[in-house]
Amino acid sequence: MVDMKRISSRNTWPYLILGVIQSLLLLFTFYKYNNKKQLIVLVLSCVGFACIFEFVNLNYLRAYQYKPRFLKNPYLDNIFGAILSQVIYIPFTAVFLSAFQAGWKLKFFFTAYFAFIELTFIYMKVYQHNWWKLIYTVILIPTFFKLSDVWLFFLKRKNxxxxxxxxxxxxTATTVNILFGLTASSKIRFKPGKTFTWxxxxxxxxxxxxxxxxxxxxFIKLFKERTASVSSFLALKAVDYVMNQLHVIQTIQNKWLHNFYHLFIIVMTRYYYRLIYK
Structure with a gap:
């Protein structure tokens, strides 16, 4: 998990400071925005989008590397940096802009703001590009801002x-972050081959x-509440069984904890369902 002794590292402070700034921005948005339920849905939807984007860009394409030095393991540290970026920094800003119906001038300002932060992080050697270029960031961030606007528009109309x-x-946003916690605490490992590699x-x-x-x-969308919960849990255990038979899951330390993880995801998804549909 997070190594508290490393928090004093020069690499960690830029991430922490930016996290505080963006969190305050989100708190201000919640304070001012009337429909809190709608805002929660938008926030977590944006986080989910960002997680899916980062799956491709970081996990598969290795476009860049984060170096916050919160964790000793460089692979885990890289993913943790991505979580900070994709769960806090950009989604929180997108929600702020959408909630207050910001125009393109403010969107351009925050695009320049994130471009400056990216260059600063590279200069400080707390983040590096592999094949990624700054121009991609400059193009994709306002696109993400627009996606958030469109999403809120259709949420209001109950599309x-x-x-x-x-x-x-x-x-997805909930699953990804809880699963990373299980990984960082050595509770689960995936091994799609004979030898484990991060x-x-x-x-x-x-x-x-x-x-x-x-x-x-x-399952939660298709079935009634009690049936949905039981069916979902059995289906998730079936997924685990198949992956075990394929020898993809190497270890699940403390199976009771893993069952609790599945139940937690089901409970949270039911809660999200009520937020959206009730």
């Missing part, structure tokens, strides 16, 4: 597709997280 995708994204682990973990989220979303 069927957007509501269902929101449920999936919210479940690179292979983080190729399988996103697929597992998306599968768990999809199953939970599907």
């Amino acid at each position: 069927v597709v957007v509501r269902l995708l929101s449920l999936f994204c919210m479940s 690179h292979n682990h983080f190729k399988i973990e996103p697929l597992y997280a998306l599968t768990i989220s999809f199953v939970s979303t599907l």
Whole structure:
């Protein structure tokens, strides 16, 4: 888990300071915005989008590398940096802009703000590009801001597709972060081959997280509450069984804890369902 002795590292402070700034921005948004439920749905939907984007860009394409030095293991530290970026920094800003119906001038300001932060992080050697370029950031961030605007627009109109995708994204956001906690605390490992490597682990973990989220979303949307919970749990155990038979899951330390993880995801997805549909 987080190594408290490393918090004093020069690498950690830029991430912490930016996290505080963006969190205050979100708190201000919640304070001012009337429909709190709608805002929770938008926040977690944006986090879910960002997680899916990062699955591809970081886990598979290795576009860049984060170096916050919160964790001793460089692979875990890299993923933790990505979680900070994709769970806090950019989604919180997108929600702020959408909630207050910000125009393109403010969107341009925050795009320049994140571009400056990216360059600063590179200069400080707390983040590096592999094949990624700054221009990609400058193009994609305002695109993400616009996606958040469109999503809020359709949420307000109770669009069927957007509501269902929101449920999936919210479940994904929760699944990803809890699963990372299990990984960092050595409770679960994925091994799609004879030898365990962190690179292979983080190729399988996103697929597992998306599968768990999809199953939970599907059963909770299709069935009544009690039936949905039981059916979801059995389906998730079936997923684990198949992965065990394929020798993809190497270890699940403390199976009771893993069962609790599944139950927690189901409970949270049911809660998200009520936020969206009730």
